[in-house]
Amino acid sequence: MSLTPQGSSVKVDTSPSAKLERVRGLSQKEFMERFVIPGKPAIIQDASSKWSALKKWEPAFWKQQYGTRTTVIDGKSYTLNEVVDLALKSNAEHPAPYYRNIRLRDEYPELMADISPYPEVCGPNWFHSAAFYPIRNKVVGGGGHYELFIGGEGRSFPFLHYDAPGAHTFIHQIIGYKKFILFAPEDGQYLYPAQGKSFSVSRIKDLDNITNPEFPLYRNATRYEDQAGPGETLFMPSGWWHTAKMLSFSISLGIDATNESNWGKVTDYMSKRASFEKPLISIPYMAAIRTAGFAARIGAKF
Numbered sequence: 001m002s003l004t005p006q007g008s009s010v011k012v013d014t015s016p017s018a019k020l021e022r023v024r025g026l027s028q029k030e031f032m033e034r035f036v037i038p039g040k041p042a043i044i045q046d047a048s049s050k051w052s053a054l055k056k057w058e059p060a061f062w063k064q065q066y067g068t069r070t071t072v073i074d075g076k077s078y079t080l081n082e083v084v085d086l087a088l089k090s091n092a093e094h095p096a097p098y099y100r101n102i103r104l105r106d107e108y109p110e111l112m113a114d115i116s117p118y119p120e121v122c123g124p125n126w127f128h129s130a131a132f133y134p135i136r137n138k139v140v141g142g143g144g145h146y147e148l149f150i151g152g153e154g155r156s157f158p159f160l161h162y163d164a165p166g167a168h169t170f171i172h173q174i175i176g177y178k179k180f181i182l183f184a185p186e187d188g189q190y191l192y193p194a195q196g197k198s199f200s201v202s203r204i205k206d207l208d209n210i211t212n213p214e215f216p217l218y219r220n221a222t223r224y225e226d227q228a229g230p231g232e233t234l235f236m237p238s239g240w241w242h243t244a245k246m247l248s249f250s251i252s253l254g255i256d257a258t259n260e261s262n263w264g265k266v267t268d269y270m271s272k273r274a275s276f277e278k279p280l281i282s283i284p285y286m287a288a289i290r291t292a293g294f295a296a297r298i299g300a301k302f
């Protein structure tokens with residue numbers, strides 16, 4: 001019999017994780033009413049299931065087309081050949097470097113055709129309105145960029161967080177399988193957010209090994225856990241805490257979105273960040289963002 005010494009690392013006992021609702025065949029209006037406005041996450045099974053990327057973006061494609069291209073991941077330089085080969089060999093004991101948050105339109109503009117048409121059910125996105133283009137890169141987190149992720153089995157996204165700038169996020173799974181772990185915004189109080197400008201990042205580093213003395217409130221949080229495969233899209237409403245872990249070689253594409261349903265949350269997030277990062281110019285900065293939002297709203301159908 002083994003006794004656990006007082007105050008040592010006792011794993012937090014969590015109840016089984018809840019699953020997400022899976023949907024297909026919904027119009028933009030139906031999806032808005034059932035998920036976006038109530039702020040409910042879901043897995044959409046048919047949003048991007050016809051993209052040519054699903055057949056084309058195999059490992060061999062990346063190696064043939066871009067193998068000699070170099071990139072820096074966590075301070076170390078790799079060729080795309082290495083990124084792909086390491087991701088193919090990756091496992092939980094030796095997880096590969098994660099090529100992540102790569103802006104597709106900037107780095108691989110010719111591949112935009114492979115993710116077209118962008119699904120209507122994932123819109124509207126005010127970040128894509130002409131009103132936002134002049135200031136888009138000034139918005140915290142970029143605002144509406146198509147971001148590419150290539151990684152391997154056993155590798156996790158490095159931290160639990162909710163997305164800047166307080167936007168909704170769609171993660172389209174293109175190749176392989178990815179597990180997502182989510183918590184509702186109101187459970188943020190149990191997730192130990194960092195102080196200061198990193199308020200949307202949790203101090204919990206390893207969700208599979210949470211210890212009670214360090215994070216006692218975690219046991220009160222409801223953990224949602226689900227996975228997406230090729231052609232499936234995770235919808236995460238504004239403010240949902242999350243992280244991800246790859247279950248195989250994986251390629252996905254993420255994008256953040258704002259519209260009438262979450263514009264207030266986006267401006268709250270940006271003004272909170274600005275109060276830490278740009279205290280001297282936060283008033284004109286927010287005025288520019290609110291003006292862009294106002295202009296985007298005019299002419300938006302939702």
Ligand SMILES: O=C(O)CCC(=O)C(=O)O
Nearest residue numbers: 101149157163171243244
């Ligand atoms: O798919 C993933 O690895 C999670 C990505 C993510 O949460 C992010 O880029 O903010």
Ligand SMILES: [Fe+2]
Nearest residue numbers: 161162163242
């Ligand atoms: Fe995220």
